[in-house]
Each structure stands twice: as structure tokens, then as C-alpha cells.
Amino acid sequence: MRLRAVIFDVDGTLVDSQLDILAAMSRAFEAEGLRAPRRESVLGIVGLSLDVAIPMLAPESDAQACSRMVQGYKDAYAEMRRAQGADVSSPMYSGAREALMRLQVQDDILIGVATGKSRRGLDKLIEAHELEGIFVSRQVADDHPSKPNPSMLFQAMRELGVEAGDCVMIGDTSFDMEMARAAGMRFIGVTWGYHDTARLADSDIVIDDFAQLDAALETIWSESLV
Incomplete structure (x- = not known):
């Protein structure tokens, strides 16, 4: 066979999962005092690993800030998943x-x-x-x-x-x-x-x-x- x-x-x-992706990205950027990227920009990088995607969305940010945003995104996404359940989110x-x-x-x-x-x-x-x-x-x-x-x-x-x-x-x-x-x-x-x-x-x-x-x-x- x-x-x-x-x-x-x-x-x-x-x-x-776009609603949670957009919300988690917004929270990660806002925690750094940055304006959240546009919806089209965020969805355009879906599929890339976060350590590649976030520097593309925040080209003016240094490596430390991008690292914090990566973790902030992960934390926000996990929190929303816990609150709603992954089948809903x-x-x-x-x-x-x-x-x-x-x-x-x-x-x-x-x-x-x-x-x-x-x-x-x-x-x-x-x-x-x-x-x-x-x-x-x-x-x-x-x-x-x-x-x-x-x-x-x-x-x-x-x-x-x-x-x-x-x-x-x-x-x-x-x-x-x-x-x-x-x-x-x-x-x-x-x-x-x-x-x-x-x-x-x-x-x-x-x-x-x-x-x-x-x-x-x-x-x-x-x-x-x-």
C-alpha cells in the first residue's frame, strides 16, 4: 500500500482564531505604549513564528521590547483561551x-x-x-x-x-x-x-x-x- x-x-x-490573535497583539503592543497594528498587518503575518512576526510589525522597537511583546502576546492569548475555552475562541x-x-x-x-x-x-x-x-x-x-x-x-x-x-x-x-x-x-x-x-x-x-x-x-x- x-x-x-x-x-x-x-x-x-x-x-x-483571528479575534484572539488581534486582541492578543493589541494587548502586547499597548503594554509597550505602542499603537496596535492594523488588522490587515496582523493577519498578514499569521503563520510566522512570533519572534519573526513581531519585529516585522514593530520595526522601530529593539530586541528587548520585541521579546517582551512576544511574551505579552503569549500571556494574553493564553488568558483569553482560559476564559472562553479554545473551542470557542x-x-x-x-x-x-x-x-x-x-x-x-x-x-x-x-x-x-x-x-x-x-x-x-x-x-x-x-x-x-x-x-x-x-x-x-x-x-x-x-x-x-x-x-x-x-x-x-x-x-x-x-x-x-x-x-x-x-x-x-x-x-x-x-x-x-x-x-x-x-x-x-x-x-x-x-x-x-x-x-x-x-x-x-x-x-x-x-x-x-x-x-x-x-x-x-x-x-x-x-x-x-x-
């Missing part, structure tokens, strides 16, 4: 759970995630949404350079025992797309996330709904056999 892997981004792809997109279930029952497909979240944040999210046992590989910001560095995907392939030609990355940002390309993987872009669709122009396929995922994967799998 030929094993294949489907690796998902999380924020903006499986769950919509980061709800799954329509059709996401069903798509994961359809993939899980296929013996030749392994499912993974590659996310800019911390391990703690991802674990809390998986627990809240009752997704334990779904993701065979979990790649997080704690263990890798920021996207679009392909380190996460190379490690996922090693763990899953699958070659790049048998893997597909699914995400909503250009960082996901560039990471997949750097790892030699095919890429499916989704339009419901945080980057404008124009930034996903180099995707193999772009989908507008999780109901289209199965057909998109089948198209990619069939092309890989030609």
Missing part, C-alpha cells in the same frame, strides 16, 4: 471536522499539522476540539525555524515515512505555500483564511470550501502517477 500524507496549517485553515471552520474524519478513515492517508503555534497552544486546541488521534505528526514553532523554512515539513516526512511527492500541504497563507514549495510538496490553498487569494497564485489548486478538498486531493494524487 502506497502511503500518502496530508499536512494542514492550523490558524486560518482548520480554525478561525478558535472555532473550527465549517466542514473542517468532517474533512478530517473522511481522511482519517482512509488506510493509505496519514494526517499531520505544521503550524506557527506553540506545542502547548496546539495541544490545547486539539483537546478542546476533541481531535486526539487525528494527527500522526505535529510540527510546531517550538521545534523549528519560522515558516516558510521547510524544516517542519522535512521532519513530518521523516516521522511519517512518506516522500515529498506523496505529500500535500494545505494552508491559507503564502508562507504555507512557500514552505511546501521549498520542501518539494504540492500545495492546496484555501480562500477562507487570512491571506488574500492573490497571494496564493502559485498553489497547485485553490479551494473555496472543505467540500472541495477530496476532489482536489484526488486530482493531485492522479497527476503524481502520470
